Amino acid sequence: DAKTTQPPSMDCAEGRAANLPCNHSTISGNEYVYWYRQIHSQGPQYIIHGLKNNETNEMASLIITEDRKSSTLILPHATLRDTAVYYCIVRDRGAGNNRKLIWGLGTSLAVNP
Amino acid sequence: DGGITQSPKYLFRKEGQNVTLSCEQNLNHDAMYWYRQDPGQGLRLIYYSQIVNDFQKGDIAEGYSVSREKKESFPLTVTSAQKNPTAFYLCATGHPWDTEAFFGQGTRLTVV
Numbered sequence: 317d318a319k320t321t322q323p324p325s326m327d328c329a330e331g332r333a334a335n336l337p338c339n340h341s342t343i344s345g346n347e348y349v350y351w352y353r354q355i356h357s358q359g360p361q362y363i364i365h366g367l368k369n370n371e372t373n374e375m376a377s378l379i380i381t382e383d384r385k386s387s388t389l390i391l392p393h394a395t396l397r398d399t400a401v402y403y404c405i406v407r408d409r410g411a412g413n414n415r416k417l418i419w420g421l422g423t424s425l426a427v428n429p
Numbered sequence: 430d431g432g433i434t435q436s437p438k439y440l441f442r443k444e445g446q447n448v449t450l451s452c453e454q455n456l457n458h459d460a461m462y463w464y465r466q467d468p469g470q471g472l473r474l475i476y477y478s479q480i481v482n483d484f485q486k487g488d489i490a491e492g493y494s495v496s497r498e499k500k501e502s503f504p505l506t507v508t509s510a511q512k513n514p515t516a517f518y519l520c521a522t523g524h525p526w527d528t529e530a531f532f533g534q535g536t537r538l539t540v541v
Contacts, residue, residue, distance in 0.1 A: 359433075359519050359532030360472070403471065417530060419464075419471030 319343070320404045325424045328398075334391040336423050338404030341385045347408050349380060350417070351389050353400040360403065363389065394427045401425070432456065435520050435533035442514075442540050450505045450536045452520030461503035462521040462530065465489060472519060478503055507538065514540045 321339040328334040340349060348367050352360040364371055364378045366387075371378045377390040391398055403422040433454045442448045452461065460479045464472040474487030478497040492511025497503050507514045517537050523530040 357517070357535070357537070359435075359521075359534050362531065417472070417474075419473070421469070421471055 319406045320420055322423045327426050328394045330429050334394040336389040336402050339386045340406050343384050343406050347406040349387050350405045350407050352403045355400045396427050399427045433533035435536050440538045444540055445509045448507050450518055452503045454522045458522035460523045463505045464519040466517040
C-alpha cells in the first residue's frame with residue numbers, strides 16, 4: 317500500500333500558485349519524499365525530492381514540515397501545461413534496498429484559464 | 430537524443446498470444462524497471478533489474494517475463510498466462526542507490 321495520502325483532485329487558476337498537499341505520517345528517518353507528475357497518457361516526470369529541508373528547483377518548491385509527517389509541493393505560477401496527476405511518494409535511499417516506488421492514486425490537478 | 434525509448438506506443442494482440450514490449454535506454458543507467466498502470470490507478474511494479482544478467486520480481490510478476498542481456502535493453506514479455514494484460518506499460522531507468530527514476534512514454538497494450 318502507498319505510504320502517502322493526497323486529495324484526489326484540485327483546481328487552480330492559471331498564473332496562480334498551486335499548493336499540493338501530501339500526508340506521510342508514517343515516514344521513517346531514512347525515507348525521502350519524492351514528487352512526480354503524469355500528464356495524460358505519458359510517462360511520469362520527476363519533479364523534486366527532499367529529506368527534511370525545503371527544496372527548490374526550476375519546476376517547483378517542496379516544503380516539508382518539521383516533523384516530516386506532511387509536505388506541500390508548490391508550483392509558483394501554474395500554467396495550463398501543469399494540468400496532470402501529481403504523485404507524492406516516500407522512498408528509502410538506504411543501500412541494499414530495491415528502491416521500489418510505491419505509487420498511490422495521486423492528485424489530479426486541473427489548471428483553469 | 431538521450432533518453433528512454435519504448436516501442437511501439439500502441440500494440441494490439443489477440444488473446445492467447447505472447448507479446449514483447451521493447452525498452453531501450455542510452456542514459457547509461459544500471460537499473461531498469463517495468464510498471465503496469467490501469468485506468469485511474471497508480472503504477473505497480475512488475476520486474477526490475479539492477480545490473481546486467483540479473484533481475485527480480487516486483488509486486489505483480491505473474492504472467493510476465495523479462496531479460497537483461499545488455500545494459501541498454503530490458504524487454505518485457507507479456508505471456509498468455511497473464512489473465513488481464515490490457516494496460517499501459519511503463520519502463521523506467523535509474524541508478525540503484527541514488528537519484529530519481531526516469532520514465533519512457535509508455536506502451537498501451539490492448540488484447541482482444
